[in-house]
Amino acid sequence: MIKIDDWVIEKGEKAQGKIKITGYGIAMPATVICGVKDGPTILITAGIHSAEYVGIQAAMELAKEFQPEELKGNVIIVPLVNVSGFEHRTMSLVYEDGKNLNRVFPGDPEGTAADRIAYAIVTKLFSIADYYIDLHSGDGFEQLHPYVYYVGVVDEKTAEKSLHMARHIGVKYVVRSTTATGGAYNYASSLGIPSILIERGGHSYWTWEEVEQDKRDVRHLVFHLQGKACHGLKHYRQMLLENxxxxxxxxxxxxxxxxxxxxxxxxxxxxxxxxxxxxxxxxxxxxxxxxxxxxxxxxxxxxxxxxxxxxxxxxxxxx
Ligand SMILES: [Zn+2]
Ligand SMILES: [Zn+2]
Missing domain, CATH: 2.40.50.100 (RNA polymerase II/Efflux pump adaptor protein, barrel-sandwich hybrid domain)
Incomplete structure (x- = not known):
């Protein structure tokens, strides 16, 4: 069972809804899929940066595709966190205050739009998540080589579990971040939630191929975290990047x-x-x-x- 505000999704159910942000007129679209069997809750977000389209499209498709019958645990998908940025094409910034959402975590209930969005994610979603996957790309003006981030400067167990999540992402580079606040996955890691950020695509551009790659990675990881044996899935050969x-x-x-x-x-x-x-x-x-x-x-x-x-x-x- 998942409860977000007064929205309750029972075991074996799948539901679409909205997550309200106190003091801000726009709610975030969300799909919750509660598995038929018990297990961990995995949070997936995209569109924290609203011009990073590969992850947004992948998350929307995953929300349609995941079914309660295939899950041992729950999946919460928010495919577009920064709705106003998307609808006003303000690249990665929140339209109302011009802030970069991924610099303001853990947010502030008394702050401007971005602070309030971050605060809602922390209090309503991080509070119930066991694992967190955040989907990004290069910004609208950036070109990028695919890679995955995890935070290396949190408690050892969380860092180790996060690195293990990264090993299941089909990219050559794993980047060890030394920032444990400001960004969504960074802050979640500091709370002890194993988290990764996948970077794929950029330059306001997206392809079905990249969307499929994001989806493949997330699906493998979700099933793995919900109990499917490691050896049945691939640990990729990767390079660790630091500094x-x-x-x-x-x-x-x-x-x-x-x-x-x-x-x-x-x-x-x-x-x-x-x-x-x-x-x-x-x-x-x-x-x-x-x-x-x-x-x-x-x-x-x-x-x-x-x-x-x-x-x-x-x-x-x-x-
Ligand atoms: Zn981003
Ligand atoms: Zn594994």
């Missing part, structure tokens, strides 16, 4: 990346150039370590203090 460098633009202007997402480089190599509107060089981004590009700005324009490129060092092979 993520998030470089922000020092100026507003034009950005010319030198590498592609997923490309390897050595420390000291040029990663891109920033030029003014006369073509004069303003800044050259130089790799501070050997690494691989996770994502980077793909639009010609770049904004001072906005994201420019993110890369990380390969520290281990996971087999």
């Amino acid at each position: 993520v460098v998030y470089e922000y633009a020092p100026y507003t202007g034009c950005w010319y990346p030198s590498k592609k997402p997923g490309e390897y480089f050595f420390k000291g190599e040029e990663l891109g150039e920033l030029r003014d509107y006369y073509g004069n060089l303003l800044y050259t981004s130089i790799a501070t370590e050997n690494g691989v590009v996770l994502y980077q700005t793909a639009s010609l324009n770049i904004i001072e203090d906005g994201p420019m490129i993110a890369y990380a060092a390969i520290t281990e092979t996971l087999t």
Whole structure:
């Protein structure tokens, strides 16, 4: 049985509903599937960043497809957390306050729209979740190589379980994050809920193929977490990435990346150039370590203090 506010979904039932956010006019769409057998509750969200379409579409399809008969436990799916951002196409920001929802967790019941949305997720969903999967892509102006995040700086058991979840995601790179607050999956991890964030797609673009890959990964993981034996499913060969460098633009202007997402480089190599509107060089981004590009700005324009490129060092092979 699952209870969210006064919405009750009994064992063996599947229901569509909305999750209200106190002091905010828009509710989040949700589907709850309660398995015919008891087991853990798995929370799946997408659209915390509303221009990250692969995960949003995958979550909507998964919500249709999961059935009580195949579950040992419950699945809660919120396919579009930032509804106003989606409907106003404000890229990843919440329309009403211009905030990045994935920087404000655990939220604030007295704050602006984004704070209230985060607070509702924490109090109504994290409070009943045993595991958490959050689906993302590169933002509308970013290109990205698929990878999965887990938080490495929470209690050992949660970190270990989260890493195990990541091993079932069909991507080459697992990124160990050292941030335990601000983001949804980061904060959930700090509460002791094993959590991962899957990154796939970007640049306001999505394909059925990427949607299928997200769905495959989530389905495998849900069945595994609800009791299907590990050996029947695949642990992927992956590389562990650490020491993520998030470089922000020092100026507003034009950005010319030198590498592609997923490309390897050595420390000291040029990663891109920033030029003014006369073509004069303003800044050259130089790799501070050997690494691989996770994502980077793909639009010609770049904004001072906005994201420019993110890369990380390969520290281990996971087999
Ligand atoms: Zn995102
Ligand atoms: Zn496993």
